[in-house]
Amino acid sequence: MVNGLNLAFQYLQQFSVLVLAAVGLAIIFGIMGVINLAHGEFIMVGAYATVFGYHDLGLPLLASMGLAVVVTAAFGFVVERLLIKRTYGRLFDSMVVTLGLSLVLSQGMLVLRGTSEPSIPTPFGTITYGAFSQSLYKVALALVAVGVLAVVYWLFTQTAYGVRARATIQNEEMSRALGVTTERVYSQTFAIGSALAGLTGALLAPLVSVNPTMGGTYLVKSFVVVVVGGPSVVLGTGLSGGLLGAVDAGVTYFYDQTMGSIVLLVVTVFVIRFFQDGITGFVERARDRLAAEGA
Amino acid sequence: MSRKGVSRRRFVTAGGAALVAGLAGCSQSSGSGASTDGKSSGETVKIGVLEDRSGTFALNGTPKWQASKLAIEEINADGGIDGAQIELFDPDPQSDNSRYKQLTRKMIQQRGVDALWAGYASSTREAIRPIVDRQDQLYFYTTQYEGGVCDKNVFAVGPTARQQLGSVLPYLREEYGPKIYTIAADYNFGQLSADWVKVLADENDAEVIGEEFISLDTSQFSSTINNIQEADPDFVMSMLVGKNHTAFYKQKASAGLDVPIGTSTAMAQGYEHRRLEPPAMENIYAGVNYMEEIPSESNTRDGGFVDRFYEMFPDAPYINEEAQTNYFSTYMYKKAVEQAGTFEQPEVKEALESGISLGPEHAPEAPEGGSIELDGATHHVDHHMWVMKADAEHNVEAVKDEKIPEKFLSETVGCDLTQEDEETQYTPRDYFEEAE
Numbered sequence: 001m002v003n004g005l006n007l008a009f010q011y012l013q014q015f016s017v018l019v020l021a022a023v024g025l026a027i028i029f030g031i032m033g034v035i036n037l038a039h040g041e042f043i044m045v046g047a048y049a050t051v052f053g054y055h056d057l058g059l060p061l062l063a064s065m066g067l068a069v070v071v072t073a074a075f076g077f078v079v080e081r082l083l084i085k086r087t088y089g090r091l092f093d094s095m096v097v098t099l100g101l102s103l104v105l106s107q108g109m110l111v112l113r114g115t116s117e118p119s120i121p122t123p124f125g126t127i128t129y130g131a132f133s134q135s136l137y138k139v140a141l142a143l144v145a146v147g148v149l150a151v152v153y154w155l156f157t158q159t160a161y162g163v164r165a166r167a168t169i170q171n172e173e174m175s176r177a178l179g180v181t182t183e184r185v186y187s188q189t190f191a192i193g194s195a196l197a198g199l200t201g202a203l204l205a206p207l208v209s210v211n212p213t214m215g216g217t218y219l220v221k222s223f224v225v226v227v228v229g230g231p232s233v234v235l236g237t238g239l240s241g242g243l244l245g246a247v248d249a250g251v252t253y254f255y256d257q258t259m260g261s262i263v264l265l266v267v268t269v270f271v272i273r274f275f276q277d278g279i280t281g282f283v284e285r286a287r288d289r290l291a292a293e294g295a
Numbered sequence: 296m297s298r299k300g301v302s303r304r305r306f307v308t309a310g311g312a313a314l315v316a317g318l319a320g321c322s323q324s325s326g327s328g329a330s331t332d333g334k335s336s337g338e339t340v341k342i343g344v345l346e347d348r349s350g351t352f353a354l355n356g357t358p359k360w361q362a363s364k365l366a367i368e369e370i371n372a373d374g375g376i377d378g379a380q381i382e383l384f385d386p387d388p389q390s391d392n393s394r395y396k397q398l399t400r401k402m403i404q405q406r407g408v409d410a411l412w413a414g415y416a417s418s419t420r421e422a423i424r425p426i427v428d429r430q431d432q433l434y435f436y437t438t439q440y441e442g443g444v445c446d447k448n449v450f451a452v453g454p455t456a457r458q459q460l461g462s463v464l465p466y467l468r469e470e471y472g473p474k475i476y477t478i479a480a481d482y483n484f485g486q487l488s489a490d491w492v493k494v495l496a497d498e499n500d501a502e503v504i505g506e507e508f509i510s511l512d513t514s515q516f517s518s519t520i521n522n523i524q525e526a527d528p529d530f531v532m533s534m535l536v537g538k539n540h541t542a543f544y545k546q547k548a549s550a551g552l553d554v555p556i557g558t559s560t561a562m563a564q565g566y567e568h569r570r571l572e573p574p575a576m577e578n579i580y581a582g583v584n585y586m587e588e589i590p591s592e593s594n595t596r597d598g599g600f601v602d603r604f605y606e607m608f609p610d611a612p613y614i615n616e617e618a619q620t621n622y623f624s625t626y627m628y629k630k631a632v633e634q635a636g637t638f639e640q641p642e643v644k645e646a647l648e649s650g651i652s653l654g655p656e657h658a659p660e661a662p663e664g665g666s667i668e669l670d671g672a673t674h675h676v677d678h679h680m681w682v683m684k685a686d687a688e689h690n691v692e693a694v695k696d697e698k699i700p701e702k703f704l705s706e707t708v709g710c711d712l713t714q715e716d717e718e719t720q721y722t723p724r725d726y727f728e729e730a731e
Contacts, residue, residue, distance in 0.1 A: 006521045013517055107349070114612070115354040116538065119571040122549035132524045133551035134517070206549075208514045209541040213351070217512055217539070252518050258481070258510050 005129055007253050013138045014252075015245030016145040020203060021218040022225035023148055023237050024196035029226055030233045031169050031189045034084060035091065037098040039222060040215025041105035042194050046072045046201025047210045048109060051117045061123060065202035069195050076194020080187045088186070102215065109212040117210040141203060145241070148196065153234040155192075165189060224264065228271045230278020239279050244268070339382040340375070340638050342367065342628075343402035345413035346621075350390025351511075351537060352415040355564050355615060359437065360385065361608050362618035363412060366625035368607065376629045379638070384408060390415075392422040399423045403430045409638045410435065410628050412621060417441060417484040421720070424449065428718050433640045435628070437620040439559060439584070441487035442675075442703050443721040445710035450647060450674045452624045453617060454584045456491040458699045459559035462680035463582030464495045464532065466695050467557045472529030473501040476554075478519060478543075479534035481508035488534040488559060490723045490730035497729040504528055514539040516546045523552060530555040541567055548575040555580065562586065566613035568689040576685040580694070584663045584678040585619035588691040591664030591679075600662035623661050627651055627669060647671065648713050665698060672711040675701035 025039045036042075049071040053064030083101065087094040124136040156162035167175040168185045176182050200218070208214065225244060229236025247267050252260035275282040344363045347356030367381045375381060384406050388395045395414060402408045403426070411427070412435045414420050420436050427434045427448050435450045442455030464475075477492050479485030489506055496503050505526040507519055523531060533556050535543055544567055555578045562568050563583035568576045583589075593599050600622070604614050627647070632638055635646035647669060654666020661667050665679040677700040684694045704710040708721045723730040 003521070003525070006518075010517055010521075013515065017515070110349055110353070115357065116565075116570055116612075119545055119575070121572045122545065126549065126551035128551060131527060132521055135546070135549040135551075137549065138517070207542065207546065209538050209545070211538045214514075214539075217514060256507065256509075257513050257515075257518065258508075261510075 003132065005134075006132060007249065009134045009138055010253050011245055011249040012142040014249040015241050016138070016141040017204070017218075018221055018225050018245050018248075019145040019149065019237055019241035020141075020196075020200040022222040022229070022241065023152060023233075024193040024200065025222045026226045026229060026233045026237045027152065027196065028190060028193035030231060030236075031165055032084075032088075032186055033091065034087070034094045034190075035098070036193070037095055037219065038079075038102035038105060038215075039098075039197055040217070040219035041102045042072055042076065042197035042215075043201040043204070043218050044109065044210075044212065044215040045075060045105065046198030047205040047208075047214065048113065048117065048201070049198065050202040050205040051120060051210050054120050055118050061120065061206070065199070065205075068198045068202035068205075072198025072201070073191045073195035076197075077187055077191040079194070080190035084190060085183070085186065102219075106212045106215060113212070115211065119209070120206045122206045137206065141207075144203060148199070149234055149238050152196075156233070161185075161188060224268045228268055228278050230275070230280035230282070231284070232280035235283075236278055236280040243279070338379045340379045340632070341382050341384065341406060341408045342625075343406060343408035343411040343413070344383060344385045344621075345388045345395060345398055345402070345411070346385070347390040347415055348387045352390040354538060355617065356390070356415050358611060358613060358615045358618035359415070359621045361611055362604065362614070362622040363625060365604055365607050366622045369603070370625065370629055376632050376638075377636070388413075388419075392419055395419050395423050396426060399426045403427075403432050409433070409640065410643070412437060412624070414438070415617070418482060420444070420449075421483070424718070431640065433644055435624045437624055438617050439564070439620075441484050441491070441722075442701075443487070443708070443723075445673060445704055445708065445712065445717045445719050445721060447644075447712050447716040447718065450624070450669070452627070452669070452674075452676045453620045454678045454680065454699075455675065455701055455703065456488045456559060457495075457703045458584070458678055458680055458701060459582040460488065460491050460495055460532070460557075461582070461699055461702075462695070462697065463557040463559070463580050463682050464492065464501075465499050466582075466682050467530045467555060467580060468496075468499045468501045471555055474527075474529040475501055475503045475532055476505040476507075476523050476526050476528035476530075477503055477532045477534075478507045478509060478523075479532075480536040480540060480560075481510045482536075484536065485509075485534050487722055489532075490727075492532045493729045494723050494727045497727075509535065509540065511537050512539055514542045516543045517550070519543070520547050520550050520552050523547075523554065528554060530557055532556075533558045534560050536560055538565070541565065541571070544575040544579070545571055548577070553578065557582065559583075562683065562685065562691070563616035566615060568685045568691055569613055571689075573689045574687040576689055577687045579685050581683045581685075582680060583616050583683060584680055585616045586681070586683050586691065587614045588683065588693075589662075589664065589681050589696075590693055591662060593662045594664070619662050623653055623663075623667070626653060647674070664696070670701055670705060671713050673701055673704040674712055675704060677701060 028034055028036050046068040049068035050064045053059040053067040087097050122137050126133050127136050164180045164185050168182050172182055225240045229240035248260045248264045251263040346360035347353050367383055371380050388398055410433045415438050417440050434448050437453050439453040442457055444451050477489045479489045493503050557580045562581045563586045630651050631643050631646040635642040648671035650671045652666055652668040653661040663679045668677045680699045681693050682695040683691050685691050707726050
């Protein structure tokens with residue numbers, strides 16, 4: 001028997017995890033053209049910073065999450081200055097560098113903190129309906145995911161940084177000629193993408209087991225979302241998180257987790273085959289065609 | 296033309312190198328042969344210990360490695376085995392099965408180890424077992440496992456599923472009722488353990504009303520939790536494995552799922568009751584041969600096993616179930632060598648097969664309590680098993696304990712390695728209709 005509420009909760013959870021995991025990657029890839037294979041490890045760093053704030057420093061949970069965002073933003077800034085900026089325009093080099101970075105980060109964390117971290121309690125309690133019960137934290141997570149998309153949209157459309165960033169994507173040389181310090185745009189963007197990965201790690205820390213290799217789980221998911229989403233960062237991530245979350249949650253509900261992951265990848269293959277620029281690329285082309293017909 | 300010449304020269308060089316390597320191999324193995332029959336002081340006995348200190352199983356492997364070190368240090372300080380000091384080879388296999396195979400070959404062929412301890416996962420054991428068998432290497436596998444390995448070279452001295460589940464499942468059936476929901480990791484260990492749940496359910500007049508296999512990289516359990524709530528079982532049997540699956544206990548607590556859970560994997564191996572915030576492990580019952588909290592005499596007294604372990608490794612987080620198995624099996628090996636009067640592996644195997652026991656009169660070797668016997672015919676151990684219950688504050692107490700012999704190989708299969716050499720793993724499906 002189908003239980004609508006169970007399915008809805010399942011959907012909320014898949015949607016929020018996919019969107020949160022992908023949004024930082026989407027920004028860094030969409031604006032800088034850098035494929036960050038260490039994205040999962042940035043999420044891991046965020047989760048560790050949260051555990052560190054909560055258990056080692058004794059901060060409240062919310063403050064620990066704030067600390068995680070600050071730490072990963074600073075970390076991302078330093079990584080961009082030291083490593084990433086040397087690979088601009090060389091896609092494959094950036095992949096090799098970030099792959100190496102991901103290995104160093106996960107093994108380094110193992111050396112530094114050992115094999116496992118103490119857990120963080122899940123806030124907000126439980127909601128019960130009939131024979132079933134759910135953690136309310138999942139609802140909060142979905143709200144935060146939507147909120148993050150809104151903030152990112154505001155950042156890129158309403159601020160001076162956003163204008164410079166979009167100018168840099170469209171034509172880097174022209175932007176430089178017009179006085180945009182594209183180097184600074186890049187390091188700011190990488191720091192913002194890292195901060196969002198850190199936020200994701202912080203938000204997931206109360207739900208999953210925090211360990212040095214946890215990043216790998218999220219890297220594939222976030223790539224799938226970004227590729228399916230296409231060039232538009234906010235709309236693409238939102239739509240593709242919505243679509244893939246529904247597929248994953250639905251199949252997982254009616255079959256099991258393994259089947260959910262399989263169907264998720266099959267759908268991804270189909271989307272990439274038929275809409276080569278992802279969902280938003282398809283929408284854009286359709287809009288261009290309409291405009292051309294109208295003219 | 297010239298290419299041909301080069302290739303011929305290369306061939307000759309390579310052949311020469313192989314010849315030299317072969318000779319080196321011979322001299323090395325004869326060297327280790329010389330060390331094996333000597334017992335005068337100054338001689339050494341070579342032991343290989345491959346336990347994961349990094350990678351997926353680092354959490355479970357590190358205490359195993361530490362316990363081996365403790366036993367070896369104690370034995371060496373006490374004069375060694377028959378006067379020979381133990382020389383330890385212990386590279387880190389990093390939870391990687393191809394590395395395990397490579398290191399196992401190296402241990403046997405280059406180091407010439409007299410005995411080998413290796414591996415946490417069942418998949419690792421199955422990866423290296425062909426190598427062990429080809430070389431007739433004396434091998435101790437110390438993890439609790441699904442059971443059924445009848446192999447002339449393998450001493451599987453951890454408790455089996457029939458022993459672990461056979462202690463906890465009947466207890467929960469008695470306490471809570473007959474309806475069981477099984478959740479298990481989706482690989483050979485989990486699948487076979489789930490089959491054992493069905494066999495034991497049948498024997499104890501219970502019924503498996505739901506079964507779910509979960510891949511090792513899953514860490515979101517909301518659908519599983521809803522499925523359990525929908526099925527409404529009297530208790531759950533959980534054979535989840537690894538750090539991703541740890542999240543299940545956390546998530547079931549935060550979702551308010553409060554059905555009792557029996558397990559052969561949680562707490563005793565990955566010490567979840569120490570790592571997770573209470574009350575994640577509330578009402579969880581582990582069927583185990585050892586946990587740090589069992590109230591056995593050699594465990595709790597001053598200067599007992601727990602004290603000695605933490606004296607050597609003050610920063611260790613926990614002494615897990617497998618650590619104890621590594622510990623007592625090292626003493627078991629010592630006893631067998633002393634009985635055989637030689638390190639030669641065929642003789643030591645024969646001594647082990649004569650039935651070695653460890654216990655109170657030989658303390659400190661068997662911290663799990665009472666006495667334990669190695670069954671020579673099956674190479675398995677009749678263990679002292681405990682049912683350990685965690686409360687809302689994660690305090691763990693023993694609610695039941697009993698001696699449980701290994702019954703599947705001895706009674707059902709009829710494995711007798713003293714009479715016939717075998718290298719087989721038997722599964723419950725071969726013998727029980729209920730398991731299908």
